[in-house]
Amino acid sequence: MHELAVAQALVEQVDAVIDQHQASRATLIRVRIGPLAGVVPDLLATAFPLAAAGRRMEHADLEFTHAPIRVHCQTCGAETEAPMNRLLCGACGDWHTRIQSGDELLLESVELETAPALPLET
Amino acid sequence: MCDTCGCNLTPGNQHLAFKPVAKGATAVSVLKGLLAKNDDQAAHNREHFDRRAILAINLMSSPGSGKTALLEATLTALKDEFTCAVIEGDLETENDAERIRAKGVQAHQIVTGTACHLDAHLVHDALHHMTLDGIDLLFIENVGNLVCPASFDLGQHLNVTLLSVTEGDDKPAKYPVMFRAADAMLLTKTDLLAVLDDFDPDKAEAHLRNLANPAPVMRLSARKGMGMDAWLAWLREQLAAQRARVAKGQSRRPAIQADGMKYHKATA
Numbered sequence: 001m002h003e004l005a006v007a008q009a010l011v012e013q014v015d016a017v018i019d020q021h022q023a024s025r026a027t028l029i030r031v032r033i034g035p036l037a038g039v040v041p042d043l044l045a046t047a048f049p050l051a052a053a054g055r056r057m058e059h060a061d062l063e064f065t066h067a068p069i070r071v072h073c074q075t076c077g078a079e080t081e082a083p084m085n086r087l088l089c090g091a092c093g094d095w096h097t098r099i100q101s102g103d104e105l106l107l108e109s110v111e112l113e114t115a116p117a118l119p120l121e122t
Numbered sequence: 123m124c125d126t127c128g129c130n131l132t133p134g135n136q137h138l139a140f141k142p143v144a145k146g147a148t149a150v151s152v153l154k155g156l157l158a159k160n161d162d163q164a165a166h167n168r169e170h171f172d173r174r175a176i177l178a179i180n181l182m183s184s185p186g187s188g189k190t191a192l193l194e195a196t197l198t199a200l201k202d203e204f205t206c207a208v209i210e211g212d213l214e215t216e217n218d219a220e221r222i223r224a225k226g227v228q229a230h231q232i233v234t235g236t237a238c239h240l241d242a243h244l245v246h247d248a249l250h251h252m253t254l255d256g257i258d259l260l261f262i263e264n265v266g267n268l269v270c271p272a273s274f275d276l277g278q279h280l281n282v283t284l285l286s287v288t289e290g291d292d293k294p295a296k297y298p299v300m301f302r303a304a305d306a307m308l309l310t311k312t313d314l315l316a317v318l319d320d321f322d323p324d325k326a327e328a329h330l331r332n333l334a335n336p337a338p339v340m341r342l343s344a345r346k347g348m349g350m351d352a353w354l355a356w357l358r359e360q361l362a363a364q365r366a367r368v369a370k371g372q373s374r375r376p377a378i379q380a381d382g383m384k385y386h387k388a389t390a
């Protein structure tokens with residue numbers, strides 16, 4: 001359910017990017033989500049149109065980049081992939097690992113349509 | 123804060139930063155945490171706490187795992203030692219805050235309405251209704267929910283996740299995002315272990331370790347006063363650690379670092 005709150009945060013950030021670049025609207029929004037971020041991409045995709053209604057990104061495509069879970073073992077140094085509820089070292093089985101990727105929740109990039117040049121004031 | 127400094131670029135994501143696009147369009151690389159606004163507010167809340175050397179603890183669990191009962195027992199045990207305050211985020215009614223006030227402790231009820239988690243702005247609003255001066259320990263009882271509260275930093279220093287023995291001992295495996303975020307896991311209602319044959323505390327702990335989480339696991343019953351000493355000792359230790367940090371001008375975030383922090387480290 002918190003995906004709506006996340007979608008609203010996304011809309012605000014994209015809005016700021018549109019302003020920063022004096023664009024007219026966003027056409028593509030790319031978000032990077034790892035399984036450990038606690039946000040379900042499908043639910044975010046469902047919530048996005050609600051949050052974006054009437055805004056300058058309402059017709060933008062929302063694309064997700066999947067971020068696989070990778071852990072770095074503090075015991076043997078190996079870096080391996082892991083399922084989300086067994087973050088163990090794939091080489092030696094130890095649980096003393098650190099997440100290298102898989103917990104991201106990032107606005108990766110936005111494609112903008114640039115505004116037509118304003119007529120010069122006379 | 124870091125929109126332009128490029129500190130979010132790592133060798134792993136650099137290729138995403140600059141991409142050619144069609145004419146008339148611009149591709150902008152952002153690489154910013156989606157919850158950056160919440161995280162900024164949380165950092166601000168943490169400053170409020172650190173300025174007063176308050177230790178802030180976020181309590182999370184399923185509904186009914188015993189968060190309020192634990193608070194009642196804890197506040198009673200600590201009443202001559204520390205000044206505590208409570209932010210109640212568990213919606214339903216005014217009940218929880220009233221249970222706390224009955225202990226003579228300052229409590230503010232956040233009325234989340236239909237919200238399923240607290241966020242840093244709700245907590246900041248609550249702080250405006252409270253007197254923080256003289257407080258040693260601030261407990262925040264989050265909404266009973268094992269899913270979304272884990273994603274929102276409130277400005278707390280520590281996350282404490284409760285798992286009652288009437289739930290399954292495999293909850294940490296089913297809700298890895300929540301249990302990975304725990305700085306301590308409390309197995310609650312252990313007085314009921316005798317009549318339950320399907321909850322193995324060792325298994326619950328093993329599931330937590332499978333999440334690469336070294337957090338201490340404490341077994342207790344707030345209602346029967348079992349195992350409370352270890353929990354109270356942990357609180358005293360954590361408060362001392364917070365005061366030592368504040369004296370050195372440092373702070374602490376819960377077990378999980380936000381992306382921004384991680385990327386800063388990666389490029390430092």
Ligand SMILES: Nc1nc2c(ncn2[C@@H]2O[C@H](COP(=O)(O)OP(=O)(O)O)[C@@H](O)[C@H]2O)c(=O)[nH]1
Pocket residue numbers: 183184185186187188189190191192212266310311312313314342343344345346
């Ligand atoms: N047997 C037993 N019941 C408990 C214990 N702690 C809480 N409860 C009961 O569990 C129910 C929910 O407790 P509460 O503290 O309101 O849970 P919360 O929703 O997490 O705040 C209540 O009926 C409590 O009396 C305990 O240590 N032992």
Ligand SMILES: [Mg+2]
Pocket residue numbers: 189190191212218263
């Ligand atoms: Mg409660």
Ligand SMILES: [Zn+2]
Pocket residue numbers: 001002003237238239270271
């Ligand atoms: Zn929620």
Ligand SMILES: [Zn+2]
Pocket residue numbers: 073074075076077078089090091092093094
């Ligand atoms: Zn290893």
Ligand SMILES: [Zn+2]
Pocket residue numbers: 123124127128129130
């Ligand atoms: Zn920076």
Ligand SMILES: [Zn+2]
Pocket residue numbers: 166170246
């Ligand atoms: Zn403030």
